[in-house]
Amino acid sequence: MKRFIILIITVAALQGLHLTAFGQNEEYYKPDSARRQRPQQTTMSIPSDEKKQPEVPFNKYEQVPFLDRLRLGGSFGLSFGTVTNINLSPMAGVNLTEKLVGGVGATYMWFRSRLLNINSSYYGGRTFLMYSVLPMVNIQAEYEVMNVQYYNSIDRAYTRKWIGSPMVGGSYVQPLGGRFTKTVQMTLLYSLNYQNQLNPFTGQNISPYSSPFVFRVTFL
Numbered sequence: 001m002k003r004f005i006i007l008i009i010t011v012a013a014l015q016g017l018h019l020t021a022f023g024q025n026e027e028y029y030k031p032d033s034a035r036r037q038r039p040q041q042t043t044m045s046i047p048s049d050e051k052k053q054p055e056v057p058f059n060k061y062e063q064v065p066f067l068d069r070l071r072l073g074g075s076f077g078l079s080f081g082t083v084t085n086i087n088l089s090p091m092a093g094v095n096l097t098e099k100l101v102g103g104v105g106a107t108y109m110w111f112r113s114r115l116l117n118i119n120s121s122y123y124g125g126r127t128f129l130m131y132s133v134l135p136m137v138n139i140q141a142e143y144e145v146m147n148v149q150y151y152n153s154i155d156r157a158y159t160r161k162w163i164g165s166p167m168v169g170g171s172y173v174q175p176l177g178g179r180f181t182k183t184v185q186m187t188l189l190y191s192l193n194y195q196n197q198l199n200p201f202t203g204q205n206i207s208p209y210s211s212p213f214v215f216r217v218t219f220l
Contacts, residue, residue: 072180073219
């Protein structure tokens with residue numbers, strides 16, 4: 001009887017151990033809910049490069065063809081009286097910006113003075129800048145170099161000399177609509193060096209202009 005009781009206790013103990021091990025194994029092999037969930041993929045958004053805006057040049061005339069910026073024409077001036085002065089000057093310019101024009105010109109003058117008994121020709125050239133301050137108004141600066149003639153009282157002969165004339169002024173503008181000759185301008189300039197252009201022997205002014213004010217009609 002005693003042995004039978006010991007056998008039952010032993011069987012019961014072994015059965016308990018089996019259930020405990022089975023529970024642990026079941027817990028171990030139980031699918032993990034976290035494993036069933038797919039891990040969230042963290043994507044790093046790399047900012048795409050911003051679309052490059054087309055570069056706009058500071059001066060839009062840099063991309064305009066040269067022939068479309070080219071301006072051709074010239075000026076002429078007339079002065080009658082004691083001093084007769086006929087001035088012809090072909091010119092070429094180019095639009096540096098929408099409002100700024102730079103260029104050069106060649107000048108030929110026929111000069112006659114009854115007072116000085118002079119009948120002579122003058123020649124030279126100039127460079128200029130014109131800036132449009134209003135649609136019909138330009139301001140202008142130029143530097144003109146002229147080969148002039150004056151009387152040498154010591155040698156009793158006429159002598160030629162180069163003189164320079166910085167000028168400033170403005171012009172009234174009317175459009176013409178031509179491809180190369182775009183405007184006609186009534187130009188009035190003031191020579192800043194007029195008073196210093198003197199004959200060293202007589203002290204008389206040797207400028208080809210009769211006054212420091214120079215008037216021209218310019219097509220450009």
